[in-house]
Amino acid sequence: MATAREHGPDTPSVGATIYSVAERAGVSIATVSRVLQGAGTVSSTTTQKVLDAVEQLNYVPLGAARSLAVRHHEAYGLVLPELTGPYYSELLMGFESRAAELGQSVTLMLTDGKADLARAVRQLATRVDAIAVLGSAAMPPAVARALHGQKPVVIIAGAPQEGIESVGAENAHSAEQLTEHVLTHGRTRLVFVGDPEGAPDIYERHAGFVAAHRARGAEPAAPVRVPFREGEGEAVAERILSGEIEADALVCANDELALGIMSRLQDAGRDVPGDVAVVGWDDVMASRYVRPGMTTVSQPVRELGVLAADRLHHRVQGGEPHAERQVLATRVIIRGSCGCASPRNTHPGRSGVTDDEQP
Amino acid sequence: MATAREHGPDTPSVGATIYSVAERAGVSIATVSRVLQGAGTVSSTTTQKVLDAVEQLNYVPLGAARSLAVRHHEAYGLVLPELTGPYYSELLMGFESRAAELGQSVTLMLTDGKADLARAVRQLATRVDAIAVLGSAAMPPAVARALHGQKPVVIIAGAPQEGIESVGAENAHSAEQLTEHVLTHGRTRLVFVGDPEGAPDIYERHAGFVAAHRARGAEPAAPVRVPFREGEGEAVAERILSGEIEADALVCANDELALGIMSRLQDAGRDVPGDVAVVGWDDVMASRYVRPGMTTVSQPVRELGVLAADRLHHRVQGGEPHAERQVLATRVIIRGSCGCASPRNTHPGRSGVTDDEQP
DNA sequence: AGAGCAGATGTAAGCGCTTACAGAGCCGGG
DNA sequence: CCCGGCTCTGTAAGCGCTTACATCTGCTCT
Numbered sequence: 001m002a003t004a005r006e007h008g009p010d011t012p013s014v015g016a017t018i019y020s021v022a023e024r025a026g027v028s029i030a031t032v033s034r035v036l037q038g039a040g041t042v043s044s045t046t047t048q049k050v051l052d053a054v055e056q057l058n059y060v061p062l063g064a065a066r067s068l069a070v071r072h073h074e075a076y077g078l079v080l081p082e083l084t085g086p087y088y089s090e091l092l093m094g095f096e097s098r099a100a101e102l103g104q105s106v107t108l109m110l111t112d113g114k115a116d117l118a119r120a121v122r123q124l125a126t127r128v129d130a131i132a133v134l135g136s137a138a139m140p141p142a143v144a145r146a147l148h149g150q151k152p153v154v155i156i157a158g159a160p161q162e163g164i165e166s167v168g169a170e171n172a173h174s175a176e177q178l179t180e181h182v183l184t185h186g187r188t189r190l191v192f193v194g195d196p197e198g199a200p201d202i203y204e205r206h207a208g209f210v211a212a213h214r215a216r217g218a219e220p221a222a223p224v225r226v227p228f229r230e231g232e233g234e235a236v237a238e239r240i241l242s243g244e245i246e247a248d249a250l251v252c253a254n255d256e257l258a259l260g261i262m263s264r265l266q267d268a269g270r271d272v273p274g275d276v277a278v279v280g281w282d283d284v285m286a287s288r289y290v291r292p293g294m295t296t297v298s299q300p301v302r303e304l305g306v307l308a309a310d311r312l313h314h315r316v317q318g319g320e321p322h323a324e325r326q327v328l329a330t331r332v333i334i335r336g337s338c339g340c341a342s343p344r345n346t347h348p349g350r351s352g353v354t355d356d357e358q359p
Numbered sequence: 360m361a362t363a364r365e366h367g368p369d370t371p372s373v374g375a376t377i378y379s380v381a382e383r384a385g386v387s388i389a390t391v392s393r394v395l396q397g398a399g400t401v402s403s404t405t406t407q408k409v410l411d412a413v414e415q416l417n418y419v420p421l422g423a424a425r426s427l428a429v430r431h432h433e434a435y436g437l438v439l440p441e442l443t444g445p446y447y448s449e450l451l452m453g454f455e456s457r458a459a460e461l462g463q464s465v466t467l468m469l470t471d472g473k474a475d476l477a478r479a480v481r482q483l484a485t486r487v488d489a490i491a492v493l494g495s496a497a498m499p500p501a502v503a504r505a506l507h508g509q510k511p512v513v514i515i516a517g518a519p520q521e522g523i524e525s526v527g528a529e530n531a532h533s534a535e536q537l538t539e540h541v542l543t544h545g546r547t548r549l550v551f552v553g554d555p556e557g558a559p560d561i562y563e564r565h566a567g568f569v570a571a572h573r574a575r576g577a578e579p580a581a582p583v584r585v586p587f588r589e590g591e592g593e594a595v596a597e598r599i600l601s602g603e604i605e606a607d608a609l610v611c612a613n614d615e616l617a618l619g620i621m622s623r624l625q626d627a628g629r630d631v632p633g634d635v636a637v638v639g640w641d642d643v644m645a646s647r648y649v650r651p652g653m654t655t656v657s658q659p660v661r662e663l664g665v666l667a668a669d670r671l672h673h674r675v676q677g678g679e680p681h682a683e684r685q686v687l688a689t690r691v692i693i694r695g696s697c698g699c700a701s702p703r704n705t706h707p708g709r710s711g712v713t714d715d716e717q718p
Numbered sequence: 719a720g721a722g723c724a725g726a727t728g729t730a731a732g733c734g735c736t737t738a739c740a741g742a743g744c745c746g747g748g
Numbered sequence: 749c750c751c752g753g754c755t756c757t758g759t760a761a762g763c764g765c766t767t768a769c770a771t772c773t774g775c776t777c778t
Binding site: 027028029030031034040041042043046065067068069070071 | 724725726727728729730732733734735
Binding site for chain 4: 390399405424426427429430
């Protein structure tokens with residue numbers, strides 16, 4: 001094998017291989033490889049010859065060949081449902097930056113709109129050393145199980161699956177804290193807006209909502225189950241205006257929902273938080289700009305991405321998976337929409353940090 | 360080569376190769392490959408045997424080996440500065456979805472925070488068949504040039520570089536239209552906020568701003584040059600409140616800036632648009648939720664991503680690069696912040712489409 | 719002066735796939 | 749009954765790298 005390739009003296013730069021570089025530099029391909037990988041010892045004059053040849057031929061190594069030889073893709077996969085809103089983007093940024101620090105590239109896959117998800121994931125598994133998946137909905141348990149054992153997998157903010165490592169942000173406790181806060185404003189008819197069955201995160205938040213009620217000996221109302229789409233907020237607002245839903249405080253599963261509802265209620269002349277308090281989750285940018293400022297919960301989403309990348313790396317290096325879910329702390333951000341007077345919430349540019357907070 | 364590998368009858372599923380599958384199925388590796396690639400003809404009984412073996416061994420092909428053999432990575436690279444705000448995410452979603460349709464995976468690279476950008480890009484080039492880069496700042500012209508000729512490259516919303524294909528959204532004309540609209544409200548001291556030298560897009564928007572003035576025989580004021588960071592909006596607002604900047608309308612380079620300014624001005628008791636009109640660019644979510652609604656310009660960002668992926672694919676297939684920049688149309692979205700009465704802008708949930716628009 | 723050794727370089731064997739080509743059955747028509 | 753032409757399968761030659769090992773210098777040490 002490795003017979004001489006045909007290469008004229010003026011090989012066009014495109015398609016240069018390690019052979020053409022070696023030939024041009026008058027050395028063996030092993031030496032070229034050593035120079036480029038910085039491994040082994042190469043004299044400085046030889047190094048320079050090689051570098052010159054690389055420059056002249058405008059040589060770009062073929063990653064696939066290296067991967068095959070070293071038996072590592074040097075890439076991690078990240079599977080997300082989609083990218084609207086700051087949540088996924090933050091996560092992706094954290095993941096990418098850590099992966100880059102670790103010398104790994106990241107291959108992204110979005111599940112929304114994919115007809116054959118299982119196929120796509122399997123395909124992804126083909127080109128990466130490990131995979132992080134956000135939410136269990138994004139990866140059918142069956143697929144996850146198949147992959148698991150083949151490649152390290154970590155589930156982010158999803159239902160922990162048997163034997164698969166998972167990481168996430170804290171939900172139940174902060175939700176309880178947030179709900180408790182609303183209750184201390186004297187509200188009595190709180191309603192949870194969002195579908196607890198829709199995602200494990202939401203399930204936990206709802207659990208916290210329930211816990212806060214129980215702690216006071218109160219019985220929580222049934223949740224208003226709606227999906228996450230922005231338009232849903234308005235729809236829920238209409239149901240409140242029509243009297244179908246009766247509440248003096250709405251604890252929403254995320255900010256989009258909360259914002260949509262608050263905005264519609266205000267348009268209809270309702271006072272927020274006077275008539276009804278509204279709180280959200282995520283601390284999106286808009287939550288700082290609206291009046292009153294949205295009381296919400298900020299999650300360390302970026303850190304979650306970093307953590308996921310770290311875990312994958314650990315596993316690829318041969319490390320053991322964490323037996324139990326790793327949970328990052330969240331922070332309740334109090335602004336005005338919960339009923340708090342918030343003289344300072346009028347400086348949205350200053351970010352949540354300057355708002356009243358509950359540690 | 361291709362000597363027999365050692366594989367006990369109960370080879371653990373991890374690390375199964377095409378050889379172990381072939382052995383188990385009692386066929387040659389060529390047949391396994393044919394079954395998996397769907398190429399060539401294979402009898403149904405053989406196909407089934409292979410599929411069974413694949414299933415039993417939980418075989419996941421090694422993408423790198425395939426890439427090496429077919430001499431294609433079957434992956435496109437996308438280089439973005441970062442991912443805050445909806446702009447980049449939308450672009451990425453468009454890019455990913457089209458790439459997926461074309462059977463390509465996408466490898467993402469974020470430039471912010473990368474110490475050695477050139478190195479990172481070169482590294483990326485190693486693992487993909489083509490690269491799309493957002494904004495010229497993201498890729499040093501030298502790197503772009505080096506890559507160009509090696510791999511197809513397309514620049515998205517960046518300064519067109521000699522010989523490198525580029526795509527983008529329309530700026531100058533819409534900016535002129537938007538500025539003209541503000542001028543028709545009788546405003547006379549418009550100020551452009553944003554750094555025209557900071558990005559080609561902004562440069563063009565400023566050019567439109569100037570053109571609208573010239574068309575009326577008016578002379579535009581010098582732009583207030585500030586970067587994009589959210590905090591900048593507040594800073595600019597302070598300069599207005601202090602009287603340092605005198606204006607009755609602010610044409611901002613993007614919505615973040617516009618929102619930050621408007622919010623701060625309102626906090627200080629100024630009336631927007633009464634005292635000063637504020638318009639932005641991008642039509643971010645918050646622009647629909649604030650009061651008054653932000654007049655802005657919506658770009659077909661997702662389509663831009665799709666287009667970029669399409670162009671890369673075209674080029675990888677051996678197609679010719681487009682000689683001139685491809686430009687997608689934008690849409691001016693009129694809400695209340697420009698001075699328009701906007702009875703309907705109070706339904707933010709209904710999206711820009713229901714607002715007054717200028718075609 | 720010869721042995722021993724370290725540094726520099728070359729040789730060649732893979733890494734796990736794809737695919738051109740060849741070969742083996744099997745059919746029907748002459 | 750033979751032969752051309754199917755259909756199906758196997759053989760083997762790469763794809764462009766990395767890296768263990770061999771080789772070759774030129775020293776230093778005794």
